[in-house]
Amino acid sequence: MPEDKAPGSESIRDRWPLSRFFDSGNIAALIALTFVCALCVIAVLAPFIAPYDPYQPNLANVMVPPVWFGGGAWSHPLGTDSLGRDYLSRLIFGARISLLVGFVATFISGLIGITLGLLAGYFGGKVDSIVSFLISVRLGMPVALAALAVVSVAGGSLTIIVVVLSLLLWDRFALVARGLAKQIREQEFVVSAQALGCHPLRVMITEILPNMRTALVVVATLEVANAILLESALSFLGMGVKPPVPSWGLMIAEAKQDLLFDAWLMFIPGTALLFLLLAVNVVGDSVSQYRPQGGRVK
Amino acid sequence: MLRYLTRKIGLGIGVLLCTSAIAFFLTFLVGDPASRMAGESATAEEIAQVRQQYGFDQPLPIQYVRWLAQGISGNFGDSLFLKIPVLQVIAEHMPVTLRLASYSIFFSLIVGLAMGGIAAIREGGLIDKLCLFISLVAQAMPVFWFALVIMVLFSFTWPVLPASGTESWRNFVLPTLALGFNAMPAIIRLTRTSLIDVLKTDYIRTARAKGIPFRRVVTKHAFVNALNPVVSVSVVQFGYMLTGSIVVEMIFALHGIGQLAWSSIQRGDVPMIQAIILLFSVIYVMLGILSDIVAAWLNPKLRTAVHA
Numbered sequence: 001m002p003e004d005k006a007p008g009s010e011s012i013r014d015r016w017p018l019s020r021f022f023d024s025g026n027i028a029a030l031i032a033l034t035f036v037c038a039l040c041v042i043a044v045l046a047p048f049i050a051p052y053d054p055y056q057p058n059l060a061n062v063m064v065p066p067v068w069f070g071g072g073a074w075s076h077p078l079g080t081d082s083l084g085r086d087y088l089s090r091l092i093f094g095a096r097i098s099l100l101v102g103f104v105a106t107f108i109s110g111l112i113g114i115t116l117g118l119l120a121g122y123f124g125g126k127v128d129s130i131v132s133f134l135i136s137v138r139l140g141m142p143v144a145l146a147a148l149a150v151v152s153v154a155g156g157s158l159t160i161i162v163v164v165l166s167l168l169l170w171d172r173f174a175l176v177a178r179g180l181a182k183q184i185r186e187q188e189f190v191v192s193a194q195a196l197g198c199h200p201l202r203v204m205i206t207e208i209l210p211n212m213r214t215a216l217v218v219v220a221t222l223e224v225a226n227a228i229l230l231e232s233a234l235s236f237l238g239m240g241v242k243p244p245v246p247s248w249g250l251m252i253a254e255a256k257q258d259l260l261f262d263a264w265l266m267f268i269p270g271t272a273l274l275f276l277l278l279a280v281n282v283v284g285d286s287v288s289q290y291r292p293q294g295g296r297v298k
Numbered sequence: 299m300l301r302y303l304t305r306k307i308g309l310g311i312g313v314l315l316c317t318s319a320i321a322f323f324l325t326f327l328v329g330d331p332a333s334r335m336a337g338e339s340a341t342a343e344e345i346a347q348v349r350q351q352y353g354f355d356q357p358l359p360i361q362y363v364r365w366l367a368q369g370i371s372g373n374f375g376d377s378l379f380l381k382i383p384v385l386q387v388i389a390e391h392m393p394v395t396l397r398l399a400s401y402s403i404f405f406s407l408i409v410g411l412a413m414g415g416i417a418a419i420r421e422g423g424l425i426d427k428l429c430l431f432i433s434l435v436a437q438a439m440p441v442f443w444f445a446l447v448i449m450v451l452f453s454f455t456w457p458v459l460p461a462s463g464t465e466s467w468r469n470f471v472l473p474t475l476a477l478g479f480n481a482m483p484a485i486i487r488l489t490r491t492s493l494i495d496v497l498k499t500d501y502i503r504t505a506r507a508k509g510i511p512f513r514r515v516v517t518k519h520a521f522v523n524a525l526n527p528v529v530s531v532s533v534v535q536f537g538y539m540l541t542g543s544i545v546v547e548m549i550f551a552l553h554g555i556g557q558l559a560w561s562s563i564q565r566g567d568v569p570m571i572q573a574i575i576l577l578f579s580v581i582y583v584m585l586g587i588l589s590d591i592v593a594a595w596l597n598p599k600l601r602t603a604v605h606a
Contacts, residue, residue, distance in 0.1 A: 136309060137316040139586065142541045142578040145559055149324055149571055152563045229440055233545060236442050237560065252443055263450045270443035277438035285434070 029286030032279040039276060043095040050089035052076075054246050058084035066264060078268055081251075082258060087265075090246035091272055097235075097247040098228045098276060101162055105227040106220050108166035113173025114216065118204050120174070121181025131174065138171045147230060151239045158241055161234060165227045176219050180212040187211075214287060221284025225277050232273055248273045306590055310583045314576075317583075318369075321575035322362045365572070374573040379565045384573045387558065394464055395547070395554035398473055399539040405478035406485055407532055413482075414489025418524075419516060421494055429490070433483035442545040445476035449549065462551035473550045477542055481535045488531055493524040526596040533589040537582045 042049055062084040065072045072079060078087040120131035147164050154160045184190060185208065193203050232249030234240035241247045243254070248269040255265035340348075349355045353364065368374070374384040417429035449472060453461035463469045496502065497520055505515045544556035551557075555574065562570035 133309070133312065136313045136586075137320075140313045140317045140579045140583045141320065142575060142582065144541045144544055145575055145578060146320075146324065148544070148560070148563050149575065152566075153324075225438065232440055233442055237545065237548070239563070249440075249442075252446065256446065259446065259450060260454055263454075266443070266446055266450070270440065270447065273440050273443065274435075274438055277440070278435065281434055281438050 026286045032282035035279040043099050046092050050092045052086035052089040054089040054093040094246040094248045101231040102224040102228040105162050105165035106223045109170040110173050113170030114177045117174040117177025121178040143168050156240050169223050184208045218288040225280045306587050317579035318576050375569040377570050379567045384569050391555045391558045401474040402477035403536045406481040410482045410485025414486040417490045418493035433486040437483040441480045445549045473546050477546050488528050496520045496524045530589040530593040537585040
C-alpha cells in the first residue's frame with residue numbers, strides 16, 4: 001500500500017488510525033484513549049471490582065458523604081445515596097449502561113448509515129436521490145423529541161433505547177460515507193477494479209470502504225459521545241432505563257431532590273459523564289487530524 | 299437563484315410529508331386514544347362510542363390524511379388533557395421558548411465569535427489552546443448536568459439568580475447560559491478555522507502589504523468573510539436549541555414548548571405530541587432552507603454547485 005501523500009494527490013489510500021495514533025506522540029489523546037479503555041475494562045469486570053451490590057439498599061447507612069468531606073469513611077469512598085446504596089458501586093455499574101449504549105447504538109447506526117452512504121455515493125443518480133431524501137427526512141425529525149415519544153410508548157428498557165438511538169443517529173455516517181464514496185469512485189484504483197470486471201459490491205467493500213475508515217472512525221467517536229449523552233438525558237428525564245438500574249443520567253435525576261444540601265450526589269455521576277465524553281471527543285479530535293483528504297467532518 | 303429556491307422548497311415539502319406521517323403513526327403507538335379520552339372508569343361501550351365519534355375506528359392512513367388536511371387549515375384538535383385546542387396551548391407556550399432560544403443563540407454567537415476570532419489570530423499560541431480546550435469541554439458537557447451545576451452555584455451556594463420562574467430577565471440568565479454553552483463549541487471551531495483560512499488568502503496579504511494595521515485588516519476585511527459558514531451553522535443551531543430546551547426548561551421550571559412536550563408525552567396526550575413534533579419538523583426544515591439561502595446569498599459559488 002503506498003504511503004499517504006499530500007491532499008489532492010492521486011492516491012488517497014488510508015491507514016488504520018490506531019497505528020498512527022501511537023506514532024503521533026499526542027499525549028492528551030493517549031491519556032484519553034487509555035481512560036476509555038480502562039473504563040471499558042472496569043465496566044466488563046464490574047461485578048468483581050465493585051465493593052458492594054449496587055442494588056442493595058441499607059437504610060441504616062443513608063447519605064454518607066464521600067471521604068473528602070467530614071463524616072465520610074473509607075468503607076464507602078464515594079459515600080452512599082438516599083437509600084444507602086454504595087455510590088462507587090453504582091457508578092461502576094453505571095459505566096456499563098453508558099458504554100453499552102454508546103458502542104452498540106453507534107455500531108448499528110454505523111451499519112445503516114455507511115450502507116446507505118456507500119450505495120448513494122457509488123451508484124449516484126436515482127439511488128443517490130433516494131438516500132439524500134432519506135437523510136433530509138431524518139434531519140427534519142427532532143431527535144430528542146422522537147426518542148422521548150418512542151421510549152415513552154415502548155417502555156424504557158435498554159434494548160429499546162439502543163434501537164431508537166440506532167435508528168436516529170445514522171445520518172452523519174451516511175453523509176460522510178456518501179461524500180467520500182463519490183470522491184473515491186473516481187480514483188484510478190477503483191476504475192481499474194471495475195475494468196477488471198469486479199462486482200460493484202466487491203468494489204464498494206474492498207476498494208472504497210477501506211479508504212474512508214479514518215473519516216468513519218471520527219464520525220463513530222462523535223456518535224458514541226452523542227449516544228451516551230442522549231441515553232443519559234433520556235434517563236434523566238425518566239424516559240430511559242428504569243430504577244433501580246444505575247445509569248449515570250438516572251443517578252443525576254435521583255440526586256436532584258437533594259440538590260440543596262447534598263450537591264455532591266449530583267456532582268459525582270455528572271463528572272464521570274463529563275470525563276467519559278471528554279475522553280471520547282479528544283480521541284476523535286486527534287484521529288481527525290490524520291485525515292488524508294481535505295474534507296471536513298461536521 | 300429562483301430555480302434553486304423552488305427545488306429546495308419542493309424538497310422541504312416532501313420531507314415534511316414524511317416527517318408528519320412518522321409523527322402521526324409514532325404517536326398512535328402511544329396507546330389507544332379512545333380509552334384515554336373516555337377516562338379510566340369507562341365501560342367498553344363508552345370507549346367504542348368515543349372511538350366512533352372521533353373516527354379512531356377508521357384505518358390509520360385515512361385518519362392521517364384527515365389529520366393532515368385539518369392541520370393545514372390550522373386545526374390539530376383538542377388536547378386530551380387540557381380540553382382546549384392544541385394550537386392555542388402551543389401559542390401560549392411558544393414565547394418563552396423563543397425568548398430562551400434567542401437569548402442563547404445571541405450569547406453563544408457573541409462568546410463564540412470572540413473566542414474563535416482571538417484563537418485564530420493567535421493560532422498555535424496559549425490563548426488558542428485555551429479556547430480549543432474550552433470548546434472541547436463545552437462539547438462534552440451534558441446540558442442537563444451543567445444546568446444543575448450552575449443552578450447549585452448561582453442559586454444556592456451564592457444566591458444571586460433565581461432558580462425558576464419567568465418573571466424577569468434575571469430568570470433567563472441561567473437557562474441562557476446552560477443552553478448557549480452547548481451551542482458554543484461549534485461556533486468557536488468554525489469561526490477559528492474559517493478565519494485562519496481567510497487570513498492566508500492573497501487579498502489579506504495585499505491589504506497588509508498596503509500598510510493597513512493588522513487589527514483593521516482582521517476586523518474590516520477578514521472577519522466579514524470568515525463569517526459566512528458561521529451564520530449558516532448558527533441558523534441550524536437555533537433549531538437544535540428549540541429541542542435542546544426540553545431539559546433546560548424542565549430544570550428551571552420555564553413553561554415553554556419543551557416542558558409542554560415532556561408533560562404531554564408523560565400524559566399520553568396524542569394530539570399534542572403529534573402537533574409539537576410536526577411543529578419542530580416544520581421549523582427544522584424551514585431553518586434548513588433558510589440556512590441554504592443565507593449560504594448561497596453569501597457565497598454565489600454555491601448557487602451553481604447545487605445544480606451540478
